[in-house]
Amino acid sequence: MTSTPPPPISEPDPSTFTASSSHVGPCSGCQRPTHKYGSGGLPLCQWCLAAARDNWGPAVRFTSTRTQGGDGRTR
Numbered sequence: 001m002t003s004t005p006p007p008p009i010s011e012p013d014p015s016t017f018t019a020s021s022s023h024v025g026p027c028s029g030c031q032r033p034t035h036k037y038g039s040g041g042l043p044l045c046q047w048c049l050a051a052a053r054d055n056w057g058p059a060v061r062f063t064s065t066r067t068q069g070g071d072g073r074t075r
C-alpha cells in the first residue's frame with residue numbers, strides 16, 4: 001500500500017467538507033483546516049492522523065485507562 005503524500009496545507013482536510021464551519025479548526029500537526037470535534041482537543045487531519053497511528057498504534061484515540069501490559073500491539 002503506497003502512501004499518498006499530503007497535499008499542501010492550503011488544501012483543507014476532506015473531512016471539513018461535511019463538517020459545519022464551527023467544527024473546522026487548524027490541525028494540531030500541520031495547521032491545515034480540518035474537522036475538529038469540539039472546542040477543546042487537538043484535531044488532526046487525516047494525514048497527521050495516519051502518521052500518528054503509525055507512531056502510536058491503532059489505539060491512539062483511546063488512551064489507556066487500563067494497562068494491558070503490552071507495548072500497544074494487540075494481535
Ligand SMILES: [Zn+2]
Pocket residue numbers: 027028029030031032044045046047048049
Ligand atoms: Zn495535519
